[in-house]
Amino acid sequence: MIEANGEKIGRRKLLMRVGKAGAAIGACGLASYLLYDPTGPEARSETIELATLPDFSVPREAGQTISIVQGQDRVKTVDKAIELLGGIERFVKPGDVVAIKPNVAFASPPILGATANPQLVAEVVRLCYSGGKAKKVIVTDNPINDPTSCFTLSGVGKAASEAGAEVVLPKPHLFRRTTLAEGKLIRDWPVFFGPFERADKLIGIAPVKNHHRAGASMSMKNWYGLLGGRRNIFHQDINTIIAELSMMVKPTLVILDGTEVMMTNGPTGGSVSDLRRANTLIASTDCVAADSYGATLLDLKVSDLPYLAQAEKAGAGTTDYESLKPARATIG
Amino acid sequence: MSSVPAPARRLESAVSVCLLAILFLVAVCVLLKQGDVDMSRFGTDPVAAGVVGAKPPALTGQGELFVGPLLPEGFKKLSESEFYNPENLYEKIDGKASLYTESGFEKLLTQRFAGTQDEDLWMELFIYDMANLRNAFSVYSRQKRADVEVLPDAQFAYRTGNGLYFVHGRYYVELVGSSESAELLGAMSQAAEQIRTKLAVGKDEQITELTFFPQEGLVAGSNRLYLASAFGFKDLTDIFTAGYELRGETITAFIGRRLDANDAQKLAESYYRFLIENGGAAKPTANVSLKSWQGRVVDFYGTTEIVFTVGPFVAGIHEADNRQAAEELAAALGHKLSKVAEAVRND
Numbered sequence: 001m002i003e004a005n006g007e008k009i010g011r012r013k014l015l016m017r018v019g020k021a022g023a024a025i026g027a028c029g030l031a032s033y034l035l036y037d038p039t040g041p042e043a044r045s046e047t048i049e050l051a052t053l054p055d056f057s058v059p060r061e062a063g064q065t066i067s068i069v070q071g072q073d074r075v076k077t078v079d080k081a082i083e084l085l086g087g088i089e090r091f092v093k094p095g096d097v098v099a100i101k102p103n104v105a106f107a108s109p110p111i112l113g114a115t116a117n118p119q120l121v122a123e124v125v126r127l128c129y130s131g132g133k134a135k136k137v138i139v140t141d142n143p144i145n146d147p148t149s150c151f152t153l154s155g156v157g158k159a160a161s162e163a164g165a166e167v168v169l170p171k172p173h174l175f176r177r178t179t180l181a182e183g184k185l186i187r188d189w190p191v192f193f194g195p196f197e198r199a200d201k202l203i204g205i206a207p208v209k210n211h212h213r214a215g216a217s218m219s220m221k222n223w224y225g226l227l228g229g230r231r232n233i234f235h236q237d238i239n240t241i242i243a244e245l246s247m248m249v250k251p252t253l254v255i256l257d258g259t260e261v262m263m264t265n266g267p268t269g270g271s272v273s274d275l276r277r278a279n280t281l282i283a284s285t286d287c288v289a290a291d292s293y294g295a296t297l298l299d300l301k302v303s304d305l306p307y308l309a310q311a312e313k314a315g316a317g318t319t320d321y322e323s324l325k326p327a328r329a330t331i332g
Numbered sequence: 333m334s335s336v337p338a339p340a341r342r343l344e345s346a347v348s349v350c351l352l353a354i355l356f357l358v359a360v361c362v363l364l365k366q367g368d369v370d371m372s373r374f375g376t377d378p379v380a381a382g383v384v385g386a387k388p389p390a391l392t393g394q395g396e397l398f399v400g401p402l403l404p405e406g407f408k409k410l411s412e413s414e415f416y417n418p419e420n421l422y423e424k425i426d427g428k429a430s431l432y433t434e435s436g437f438e439k440l441l442t443q444r445f446a447g448t449q450d451e452d453l454w455m456e457l458f459i460y461d462m463a464n465l466r467n468a469f470s471v472y473s474r475q476k477r478a479d480v481e482v483l484p485d486a487q488f489a490y491r492t493g494n495g496l497y498f499v500h501g502r503y504y505v506e507l508v509g510s511s512e513s514a515e516l517l518g519a520m521s522q523a524a525e526q527i528r529t530k531l532a533v534g535k536d537e538q539i540t541e542l543t544f545f546p547q548e549g550l551v552a553g554s555n556r557l558y559l560a561s562a563f564g565f566k567d568l569t570d571i572f573t574a575g576y577e578l579r580g581e582t583i584t585a586f587i588g589r590r591l592d593a594n595d596a597q598k599l600a601e602s603y604y605r606f607l608i609e610n611g612g613a614a615k616p617t618a619n620v621s622l623k624s625w626q627g628r629v630v631d632f633y634g635t636t637e638i639v640f641t642v643g644p645f646v647a648g649i650h651e652a653d654n655r656q657a658a659e660e661l662a663a664a665l666g667h668k669l670s671k672v673a674e675a676v677r678n679d
Contacts, residue, residue, distance in 0.1 A: 074560035105426060109454075109510035111494060133428075144426045149411065153444075153510075213427035233429065265475050268425045270508050273477035273492040 019114040051176035051193045053226075056202035057285065058091055063322040064168065066284035068293060071331030074120040074259050074281065081255070081283035082127065084327035091252050092132025098302075100124060100165065103206045103222045104156050105267065107149035112269045113260050115150070116158035116205045116275040120257055124203060125163035138199065140168040142192040142225045168195045168232035175228045183244045185237060190228035191248075196321040199250040204287075208278070208294045210266030214238045215305045216298050217267045218291040219254040219284075220246045240291055243310035246287050246317070256282040256290045258297040288317025289324055341392025404519035404526075410454050412442035431474065432460060435559050436467035445523075447515070454601040455516055457523065465537040468504040471559040472497065482553050485521075486528065490553070496520040541572045542601045544587055544645075544672050551575040551582070562586065563650055565606045567599060573650070579678045580587065584650040585665050596641040599624070603639050603646070604628045612637065617657070621663040629659065638662045641672030 009017075040111060067084035071077040082088050092098055102116030110118055121139060128134040139160035143150035147169040157167050162200030170176075175195025180186035206222035213235050214221055223245035224231065234241035258280040265274045278297045284290035288311045292302050302308050302319045312319045380664065403409070414424070417439050422429040424442065432440075438461045447453035462468040472488055477498070483489040489498035493512040507523060509516040542555050554575030562571035563586075571588045584586050588598040608614065612630040628642035636655040639648035640662065647665055652658035 108456075108508070114506070144423055211427050212431050217427070232426075232429070235422070235427060238427075239665055264477065265428070267427050270475075270506055271477050271492040271495045271497075272512060273480060 067327040077281035088131035096200040115154040118155035122159040122163040140169040156305035177240040204254040209262035239307040242307040246311040289321040404522040410446040413443040416440040549576040642669040
């Protein structure tokens, strides 16, 4: 007889209780053994390989860094603008694979000017093949909207394909993480990298647009399309991210289309009434200079767009485009 | 027999049950949260890039958005309807999303329609649910284009060469066409009519502040509503503006209503200080009415800013080139507000 807490327990009862307790302890031990993971969760590798976009830029040539051409016909103005910089042969060599990154951010019609003009994209593709003797031209973007709809409804997909380009839509396997060495925001971030991995040259094509958050969307903001993940978080620090993009991407050439400028309600617009005809097209090897001139088409000053000064300070280019002695022309 | 008294045992049991229940709840919450993790938030999931829209949230109850019945004659669906919420609105309109999310945006429905005969003739419908009329008016007014055709069909409606835009109760609606086409505009009008007829909204909603502006020189349809940070000053919220053509120039007048006169005076004073701290220079005024309303006139880099209060209203003039015209308009606005304030007091 055992007395505990005043309760009398018989031998049989005691043995049963001891047995139950033992079984419970045993079950816990067995469960722990079965669930035990000797390796533990895999720690994130510190040595993970981060991708870096190649430097696509070409050597600078005095007086041939930026060209500004006035005219209504984009095909003619882009031909002239590139000619003034030394011709497409300066930028595209025979056998090159050229990646063209137009702004195809939205599934909206060309008439709204929210995306790169299809005829302009097609003409640049044509130039790369005919004058530059490119082996292949890739036209690609990572739109904010559904990519297929964007390339279809903007007219860019069809125009690029008909001009002989390969249109590449974003797929998960084409993204890789990257870190910008001097960057504050681009740290271990997924970037639409695949199409550029096999390219020798990179050409950006962007319309001049008002942008509710950034003030303006032009050639530097066009690189925003390379960012993956929930990139909208960068809108909280839009000036820094645009400046960092200008450091991350070193293009061969940018083409800034100010033929029709979205003056209001950007970046999507939504009405032809948002557009103003400025009949200006800029080609440049310096994104910062191109956008600094582009700002004037939106009736803005360089100081109105802080990311321009930030990019200049980071060494991405100059806001003093006049110091580059722009080559100018007017197409009748 | 246990030595522990029965009430104590019951208490111990109750406490134990509560603790077990809490542990169970914690476990359930952890499991649910774990199943809902979105790695793209941490920039580690590139799959998130390029993904459009979101799974349609359950839209039920009053104010449910619909699309099916409003197919215009001669048009067919070009895409399925897509729904967006404040979390993913940026996927549709990128940098413009903040204009909506900072104005009470709740959800967006979009869908495209194309002509049955000509698929190049297409339009996209955007129905933004802005929670109330004031919010809807704010986003409508701040995006309103110049040189538009104002439509009589609704309180706030206009069209441009390729689009139709209007406020319907709590909804701001855009119909955007792929080209400048009479056929498209006709179809848009049909769709708009169906929306107004079938999409239920609260009746008799009005924005009374719009009637507080003097009529002389007022540019029709020029009213704007800034829900936050009007003129770059964060405390200037819920501010209505109106454009006036006076002496050959356009002048902007503004009105904001506060809880009481004291509140209005505090705001006017802080806005005045904001102007001075940012480079403005105080200027004297000879206008007797303005003086009586503690009016402040500021030269702000060559333009005139005026701020004053009448009862619970803070009002003024923004960025006027002609100071005299600005002071005259401010006085007219003040007199109108005095009558409104008087009526409010009598109520």
